[in-house]
Amino acid sequence: MRLRRGSGDGDSGCQSCPMAGSAAVHRPGLSIEGCDYVVALAGNPNTGKSTVFNALTGLRQHVGNWPGKTVVRAEGAFRIDGKKFRIVDLPGAYSLLSNSSDEEVARDFILFGRPDVTVVVVDATTMERNLNLALQVLEITDRAVVAVNLMDEAERKGIRVDTRALGRDLGAPVVPMAARSGLGLPELRAAILGVASGTIQCRIHPAPDLGAEVEASLARLTEAVLAEYPGLPNARWVALRLLEGDPSVVREARNGTLGDGLHGHVVDEPAAAPTGAS
């Protein structure tokens, strides 16, 4: 597995790691069986998801400063207060409503993978664009944490993010971070544990009132979707996409592959360019 540390790497990375010596670290986690909670790591491209992933797990997934680096999901594990978490690093996505294949991997996991906690990593320097995805996630779940990463970079650019006010407005835990230097990591861990264990619950932001006629169609469609896919989470969301004619959802619902992105894409190593592997 490529995740294993190369022997020539030296161990300086371990010592500078914010988790070094922390009692909470059992072993850096590839062993993902028997976990208590599943965490999904979502966010726009190039917001530092993989850096947050590495900071939480102590792994060294490939981190690069370009969008689209993580094309499939990578998984790891970590512990907080004795609870074992499995964490899934998803490809970057601007939206749950988009049609590129890597964004579909992210979308399918968030919607259908039943994560116990969804951490949305947002870029403090481009909050407006990033909060789109955060709101979409808060539309479907009350178990989310918003991690405002790159606070250091924002500060350099003279941008001040009022994470407190944001948390109040969103009704969700908002954690300011600079994951590269480990800033905000303890707070993120606390928030993840809080949401996972149910002590923190987010306010759901439902889609605006759609009117009686649309609601009636939506209810019928939702029922039909559930008849075809018993137990499918977020069936209403799916019905809404069908109603607006989202081509990828329509196609998937038709050929029975709704949520299939969940299976088949699982990798236990960092995403590298598939062509360069051999």
Next chain:
Amino acid sequence: MSASEAEQTVLLSSLPRGGAGRIVRLLMGGPERRRLLDLGFVPGTIVVSGFVSPLGDPTAYHVRGSMTSLRRSQADQIEVEPCSGADGGAPSGGPKDAA
């Protein structure tokens, strides 16, 4: 809906370099419209035309604190109302409720 204001609008593609406009509406539909909305091209948003590539086709626009390149065919389908856009798009935290 905004027929009376519509006389003032131009297409985003016709903004000169450095010119700013407030988005009035998107003329396309379907996934492409969705995509542009996701990237921040939402009615009411100020867009500033940035770099133009040598052949003039993709053009980069400042939108909500980030920069996004659009093809001419896409910029042709976005109606904007030219404005001064003093603060538009520069990485300064974005327009705060620019009303």
